[in-house]
Each structure stands twice: as C-alpha cells, then as structure tokens.
Amino acid sequence: MADQKSALVGRRKAFDTEALPHMDALYRTALRMTKNVNDAEDLVQETYVKAYRFWDKFEPGSNARAWLFKIMTNVFINEYRSKSRSPMAVNVDELDDNFLYGQLATSSPGDNPEKQLFAKIFDDDVKKAIENLPEDFRLVVVLSFIEGFSYQEIAEIADLQLGTVKSRLHRGRKLLQKELLDYAVKNGFIKDTAK
Amino acid sequence: MNCQEALTLLYDVIDKEASQIDIKEVQKHLDYCQDCLKKFQLEESLQALVKEKLKAATDIPTINHLKARVLLKLEQIELMQISSRQREFPFRIPAVAMAAAASVILLIGAAFWGKGLYNHYTEYIPLERAHWAAVDDINNFSEQNSTQAVLAGVGGDFSLTFLDNLKGLSLVGGKTEEIKGQKVPHFVYNKGNETVSVFVFASDKINLPDDLLKTRIEVDGQCRLDHNCRGCRLVYYKVGDATIVTATTDHSFGLLEFNPVAGAI
Numbered sequence: 001m002a003d004q005k006s007a008l009v010g011r012r013k014a015f016d017t018e019a020l021p022h023m024d025a026l027y028r029t030a031l032r033m034t035k036n037v038n039d040a041e042d043l044v045q046e047t048y049v050k051a052y053r054f055w056d057k058f059e060p061g062s063n064a065r066a067w068l069f070k071i072m073t074n075v076f077i078n079e080y081r082s083k084s085r086s087p088m089a090v091n092v093d094e095l096d097d098n099f100l101y102g103q104l105a106t107s108s109p110g111d112n113p114e115k116q117l118f119a120k121i122f123d124d125d126v127k128k129a130i131e132n133l134p135e136d137f138r139l140v141v142v143l144s145f146i147e148g149f150s151y152q153e154i155a156e157i158a159d160l161q162l163g164t165v166k167s168r169l170h171r172g173r174k175l176l177q178k179e180l181l182d183y184a185v186k187n188g189f190i191k192d193t194a195k
Numbered sequence: 196m197n198c199q200e201a202l203t204l205l206y207d208v209i210d211k212e213a214s215q216i217d218i219k220e221v222q223k224h225l226d227y228c229q230d231c232l233k234k235f236q237l238e239e240s241l242q243a244l245v246k247e248k249l250k251a252a253t254d255i256p257t258i259n260h261l262k263a264r265v266l267l268k269l270e271q272i273e274l275m276q277i278s279s280r281q282r283e284f285p286f287r288i289p290a291v292a293m294a295a296a297a298s299v300i301l302l303i304g305a306a307f308w309g310k311g312l313y314n315h316y317t318e319y320i321p322l323e324r325a326h327w328a329a330v331d332d333i334n335n336f337s338e339q340n341s342t343q344a345v346l347a348g349v350g351g352d353f354s355l356t357f358l359d360n361l362k363g364l365s366l367v368g369g370k371t372e373e374i375k376g377q378k379v380p381h382f383v384y385n386k387g388n389e390t391v392s393v394f395v396f397a398s399d400k401i402n403l404p405d406d407l408l409k410t411r412i413e414v415d416g417q418c419r420l421d422h423n424c425r426g427c428r429l430v431y432y433k434v435g436d437a438t439i440v441t442a443t444t445d446h447s448f449g450l451l452e453f454n455p456v457a458g459a460i
Contacts, residue, residue, distance in 0.1 A: 009325055012269070012273065015269075020262070020265075023258060023261065023265065024258055027257070027258060027261060028249065028250070032249070035259075041261050041264065044261060045261075045264060045265050045267065045268055046264045048268070048269065049268055049269070053272075054267055076286060118240055118241075118244045121244065121248070122248075123248045123249070126244065126245055126248040126249060127248070127249065129244065130249065141245075144210060145242055145245045145246055145249075146245065146246055146249050146250060148246075150210075150211075150212065151210065151212055152299070155288065166206070169206065169210075170206060173241070175237070176241065177241060178243070180241075
C-alpha cells in the first residue's frame with residue numbers, strides 16, 4: 001500500500017511539474033475557441049482531468065504542451081464544437097491574396113499603412129475578429145499565431161494533413177484580414193476603396 | 196527568384212517553416228522588390244498584432260482561480276483513487292461496490308460543480324442537531340445496542356465493527372436516526388463531557404458539498420474531509436463503501452485521528 005501511495009504521489013508530482021505550467025496557454029486558446037469564460041474554464045479543466053487519467057500514456061521528455069493541446073482539441077471538437085457549424089460567411093477563395101495590401105496601399109498613404117491601422121485596433125476587436133473566424137480556421141490560426149506551433153505540430157494536434165493545415169491557415173489569414181479591414185472601414189480608420 | 200515565387204513562400208517564411216535556402220532566396224528578392232517587401236511586412240504585422248493583443252489576454256487572478264479549480268478536481272480524482280485502495284482493508288465488499296464507487300464519483304462531480312448546491316442548513320445542520328441531541332441526552336444511547344444490529348437496521352450492506360474504547364472514550368451505544376430522509380446509524384462515544392458521534396452513510400447516498408471537498412487532508416493514508424462550524428465539527432472519511440462522519444462540539448479534540456472502525460488503521 002505504501003508503494004502504491006508513493007507511486008501515486010510521484011505520478012502527481014510529475015504531472016504537476018510537466019502539465020500544469022501550460023494552463024495559461026491552454027486557457028488562452030480555450031477562450032478563443034469557446035468564446036466564453038465559463039466554457040473555456042470547463043474545457044481546460046476537462047483537458048487536465050483527461051490528461052491526468054492518461055498521464056501514463058505520456059512519454060516523458062516529449063512535448064507536453066503539444067500533447068495537452070491535442071487533448072484539449074479533441075475535447076473541444078467532441079463536446080464544445082457548436083452544434084450547427086456556421087456556414088462560411090464569405091467565400092474566401094474570392095478574396096485576392098493581397099487584398100488588404102491593395103486596400104491599404106490605395107486608401108492610406110505612408111510608409112507603413114498597416115502599422116498606422118493596427119495601432120488603432122483594440123485588443124477586443126482583435127479577439128472579435130478571431131472569434132468570427134469559422135471554427136476550423138480559428139483553431140489553426142490560434143495555434144499558429146498565438147501559440148506558435150509549427151505546421152507539423154498543428155497537424156498532430158488537430159489531426160489534420162499538413163496540406164490542410166497550410167490551406168486553413170492561409171484562408172484563416174485572409175478572413176482575418178477581411179474582418180480587420182471591415183472593422184477599420186466601419187470606424188473610419190481607412191476609406192473603403194472596394195466599392 | 197521572381198515575385199510569384201517569393202509570394203508563394205511568403206507564409207512559410209513568416210511561419211519559420213521555410214528552408215534556409217528558401218529564406219535566403221526570398222531575402223535576396225525582398226532586398227530589391229519594394230512591393231513584395233511591403234506585402235511581407237503587412238503579413239508579419241498582422242501576425243504580430245494578433246500575437247501581441249491576444250498573448251496576454253488572460254489575467255493572473257483568472258488563471259489562479261482556474262488553477263485552484265483544476266487542482267481541486269485532481270484532488271477529487273486522487274481521493275477516489277485512495278479510497279478505492281481502502282478495499283485492502285478487511286471488510287466485506289459487496290458486489291455492488293464498484294457501482295457504488297462509480298455513483299459516488301458522479302455524485303461528487305455533480306455536487307461539486309452544480310451551482311448553489313452548498314447549503315449549510317441541508318448538509319451539516321441535520322447532523323449537528325443529531326449530535327447535539329446525543330450530547331444533551333446521552334441516556335438515549337445507554338442501552339448498548341450491538342453495532343451490527345443497528346447497521347442491519349438501516350438495511351445497509353456494511354460489515355463494520357467498532358472499537359469499544361478509543362482515545363479514552365467508550366462506546367456508549369447506537370441507534371438509528373432519521374437524518375435528511377434517510378435512516379442513519381448513529382453511535383456515541385463518551386467520557387465525562389467529551390462526546391463523539393459517529394454516523395454511517397452509504398457512500399452513494401451522501402452528498403459531499405464542494406466546500407467540504409476543499410478541506411481534504413490525509414491522515415494515516417486515508418482522506419479526511421473536515422467541516423468546522425461554530426457549533427460542531429464534522430469529519431468525513433471513507434471506509435469501504437461506507438462514509439463515516441464523526442462529530443464533536445470540542446474543536447480541540449483530535450477528531451481527525453478519531454477512527455473508531457476496528458481494523459481500519
């Protein structure tokens with residue numbers, strides 16, 4: 001019994017050291033994915049509960065952060081993903097790769113038009129822009145932009161082909177640019193030259 | 196490298212996924228192509244913007260709160276693991292023990308996360324009242340009923356035996372109380388002014404409020420949940436598929452170590 005107990009204590013210690021420090025990052029991503037505080041907290045908690053149960057399957061020395069994100073992504077997809085997946089609001093493929101560049105170049109002169117524009121955008125507006133992305137794109141954008149995972153890591157976390165990660169990231173970027181541009185136009189930061 | 200080739204590699208370069216050779220080639224192109232350079236800068240700025248605005252989006256109190264919540268949940272899981280190890284104690288474990296354990300997990304989960312389930316009056320006061328009644332009229336327990344008979348009286352499937360003497364206190368007797376709509380065996384130990392009540396619940400029929408779970412403490416390899424109230428102190432712990440609740444009005448009494456179940460420690 002003493003052996004069992006010390007094994008339990010050791011297991012817990014390893015878990016606390018390896019897994020708990022990533023809570024901040026997990027919560028940050030959970031917030032963007034669930035779009036609300038309560039679900040994000042539940043999602044992170046459930047992720048840790050699952051991780052703890054499957055801790056024996058974690059290979060010591062491997063990437064605990066990616067492992068935790070993979071668990072969280074699974075939980076999210078299985079339990080939190082919105083029941084009716086929102087259809088694409090825009091046809092991404094119609095957007096020119098460099099449409100934001102074109103818009104900025106023509107509407108706001110100067111050396112660094114994007115810097116001038118971005119300086120005016122608040123945290124909340126960026127959050128909104130991210131949260132307006134369809135879930136599939138949002139996940140890869142958050143994992144890449146905010147968490148800095150590599151394409152290969154994202155492929156493993158989200159269980160996708162490498163090519164799918166790249167194309168979703170690409171289209172997510174374009175959508176994000178469109179969101180921010182719409183926001184900037186609406187607030188009169190730049191003129192809408194598209195119309 | 197022409198513009199088309201450079202722009203194809205744009206995201207790979209920004210995401211640091213491009214090879215060293217590609218990065219060098221793109222850099223060469225950007226050195227003389229202002230148009231492409233601006234496009235690269237725009238994408239980089241966008242990425243930097245998102246990163247900067249969202250990286251520090253969570254504040255410390257939120258994370259601390261969440262961390263406490265997660266740790267508590269892990270404690271609960273451990274509590275279940277430790278209590279399942281108590282099967283090694285020499286008690287007869289009925290076949291339904293597994294089902295009971297499962298329902299305890301569900302019950303505790305529900306009790307813990309359900310909002311507003313904590314209720315001092317419904318959870319603790321009935322036990323405290325029963326204990327106070329015993330203190331006031333110890334004679335009610337003076338007929339030394341066989342503990343087995345009392346336990347059998349509630350139809351529970353327990354085979355617990357109690358020590359006659361513990362910490363200088365003697366087992367006075369037991370009877371069945373009606374507490375929260377259940378029949379609960381209630382035993383009393385006494386010496387002078389010191390009286391300790393011992394209640395026995397089926398683990399799947401007792402609610403453990405979330406504030407109680409936070410008080411988890413380990414004593415001799417067993418978990419104790421310690422509720423300290425003005426009028427009474429209650430200590431909960433598991434033995435087999437039973438949950439024992441001990442009660443005393445003397446807060447200085449070593450209630451945490453008071454385990455009258457024979458053979459458990």
